[in-house]
Structure formats: structure tokens, C-alpha cells
Amino acid sequence: MRDVAVLGVGMHPWGKFADRSVTDLCRVAVGAALEDAGVSWRDVEAVAAASSRFSGGKGWGLNGNDVVEDMGSTGIPVYNLSAGCAAGGNAFNVGYSLVAGGLHDVVLVVGGEKMPKGFIQTSGVEEETDPEYLRQRCVGMTGPAFWALLCRRRMEELGTTEQHLAMVAVKAHKVGMHNPYARFRKEFTIGDVLGSNMVSDPLRLFEICPVSDGAAAVVICSAAKARRLTTNPIWIAGSAVATARFDDGMPRGLAGMVPSGGTIHSEAASAVGKALGQAGASPEDLDLVELQDNTVYYELAFPEDWGLCKPGEAERLLEKGETLPTGKMPINPSGGFLCFGEATTAMGVFQVCELTWQLRGVAGARQVPEARLGLAQTLGLGGNGTAVVLKR
């Protein structure tokens, strides 16, 4: 395997953009990433794109083809990757693999999305062999309710309070308000969060992420190329994809077996463990983490799953401000999904942009001091998990 570097990153701000197409958003992100990388569109040898179910892609998830046609059809190969909300992370891993495996020297990874309003809907496929269809048809359980079930269990097992949940959201906005790409740049108080509508007990509106439009792009390249083109490369120390294990404790369809162990986010933990292993790093070596905070619950549960802290310790670290950029365990200095809203397939690529800016030391008021090693993680429908470790 060859060493691979992140050469350039770019984003379109997150928000709701009724008058712009997803291709418009991607063009801004790709243009910024190419400029940041100091390469031209002609230099890009392949595209790994996240497949969207909601926008563009000719209705077939061919979002990478949209980007290539829009930028100029140079005849390069395009890989369209589908992994639910993990698609951006999945596309990054495939792009990485193409360069690490020696097939290409310069690859563009891109994810762009325009989301319909409201709860994320199921596919529209009405097949009684589809567990997701059965779960919605026979029970009716939206994403926030799924997160709420996990969160209620944590409150019971570890004593997490509604106050703790609100504190995560307050922390997210305290840092995200400094991010020019974030959709919600406003500080909230505990009272604001606890005063927001209950969506699925115990999770309130400001404790879950809404859906957004957005796009992000990353240019990655071989080490030889990086040394010629930049004096400040960011290295991909690990990149991994995993799926949920059979003994995962949270049924993703209608039912599972009562597990003997306690793992309930196995796809995320497996991907993170693999990426850290590739990097030769321990959880305590990480200077910052960008994790998928669809809900404040994940920001408490994931660091414990991955060994960044002990079970039940996440709330204590939060209370002491240790998850702020200036703390011992900085989580989501970007502001995360809570401040961006979820543009589903773009999120894994957005996280790599943020890690890159943090490791370059150019993140401004949300900068993690002396950031040298960072982790990003996504998970998505189907039990998909991804993780990336970047270092400078």
C-alpha cells in the first residue's frame, strides 16, 4: 500500500438552497478543493462519489457522473458509492484505496446533497421482505425515535440526565457558531435546548440534527505527488469501512437475538478500531474527533465505545469542558451535524475537510491547539460504518 495524502479540500456552506441544484453545490465544493490542492480538473484521474437517494444522480445515485459531466467529461472512471448516511465516508475509503493501491495518483472524493423536508423517509419500496419497510409499516419508527430508544437505555444504565443531553447541544453551538460553513451559527443556552419541542422522548428538537443541503470535496493523491505539490501535506494514516455484526444489540429490522455482549453500534466501533489499527494509534493519541452526531446521544456513547474514555465518563468530561476544542478530548470542533444539519451523503466528506483544516492549524476560533492526529466517523442505514484517521 502506498502512502496517501489529502492535497486539497473544499465545501459549499450548509443550509437550505431552494434556487440551487445539487450539481451547483458540488461545483462550488469541487472548485474550492481543486484550487486548495493546486491542481486542475484535467489532473483528476478518477472520482469516488457518494450516491444520493434524494437529489441528482439521474435517480440512480449516479452523483459522481453528474459532477464529471458538469466539470467537463474527461472520460475518467467514476465510482458511485451507496452506504446510507455513511456514503461520504465510504466514497472516501474507495478513493483512498484507488490511490493506496497504485491505480491512480490523483482522485477526487465528493458528496453533495439536497434533502427533502421532514423525517428521512424509507425508500418507497413496498416489499414485505424488506426489514426496513416492515419496521415502518408495522411499527412506524423514525430516525429520531431509534436514537431516543438508545438514549433512554443509556440514561437507565449510566445515569445520563436530560441536562447532560442539553449540554452536548450547547457545546456544539458554542464552537459551531465560529464555523462559516455551518447552517446554524447561534449560541444556545441550556434553557433554549430544554425548551425546544420534544421530538422523541428523551430527545428534543435541538438535540437532533435536521436535514440540510450541502456539498464537500477532497482531492487526495500519492505521497510522491504530494511532495511535489505541497509543503504541508495531511496524511491518511487509516481509512476503514465496516458493517454491523450479527450480535449487535440493537435490532436494525424488526428483531434480533438478545445479545450476550453489550455492543450496540458495532459498525462504528469496528471501523474506528480498524482505522486506528492501520494508523498504529491508540484512542488516547487522538487530538480531535469528528463523529456522526445525528443526536447528542452519539457524542456521549461513541467515545466510550471506542476507548477514548470509560463507560459513564463522557458526561463528566462534558461537564468539565473537556470536549471543547481546548479540552482533553475535543469532539466535533466543526459544530458537527447539530450545527450543520445532515446533508446525508456529504457528511463523511465534510468531516475530512474539517480534520484537514484542524491539522493544518487554520480552523480559527474553533481550532484545536496543536492538533496532529484526528479521527472522523460515519454510520448509515444497512449497518454501514466508516472511519478515517488523518495526521500531519
Added chain:
Amino acid sequence: MPGERIPVVEGLFTEDDGGARLLGSRCAACGTPYFPRSDRCRHPDCSGTQIEDAVFGPFGTLWSYSVQNYPPPAPASYDEPYHPYALAVVDLADGLRVVGRLIDDASTLRVGAPVELVLAPLCHEDDGSALITWMFRTR
């Protein structure tokens, strides 16, 4: 027609003298339970080839619960006007962890509470017939 009870999806549940039951399968070799039915064992460490029909329920304990405060999108359905409903993950005594609605008011719930399966209306059709699904209620 009014009073008629129609399963929302056929083949998932039944009712007998002992109460409501979920219709699933169990691997004859490793004992892994499946709901809905499976035609084979999918446990990655099991090489068993025999799978048997199994019924699950009615008793279990509440692993966790929540509430769907806002109307869910299709294909979920509900009677108008919308009333929030509680949701549960339940560990049935026979080793199955299963999701479902709760007919209880969420404010009275607690993790670990004993629950039982029931068949109850999800919603009603225009002709007054009820679409039935499995739900839980505390005992």
C-alpha cells in the same frame, strides 16, 4: 367492514388462548431466533442447516422505550387526528429482542418493566375495518 380486524402484514403474528404470538423461526443447531421467519440460519458462526418454525411471546421485559411525537412518514399509517404513540424495544423471554409499539402512556413507563404482546389496531380503513399489528402493554 366495521369490527373486522385485518393484519397489516400477513404471516407475522397470531393469537391463541395464551395471547398474542409472533411467528418466527429458530435454528435447530444454534438456537438463534428469527422474526420474521427465516428460511435458514444467518449466524456467521453456525453451519446448521435445519431451521424450524417458532412462536415468540407473549411475555418479556422493556429494554427501552420512546415516543413518536410527530406523525411518521409513509408507509407508517395512523388514524387522524394523530396521537403520539410509545415505542419499545422488548426482550422476550424466549431470547428475541424485538421492536414494537406500546399501548401504554409513555409517562408511566420504566426500563425493565414486565410487558406482554397484544394485537391491536394500528389504524382504521375507510370502511371501518382495523389494521392490526403487534404491540406491547405493561403487565
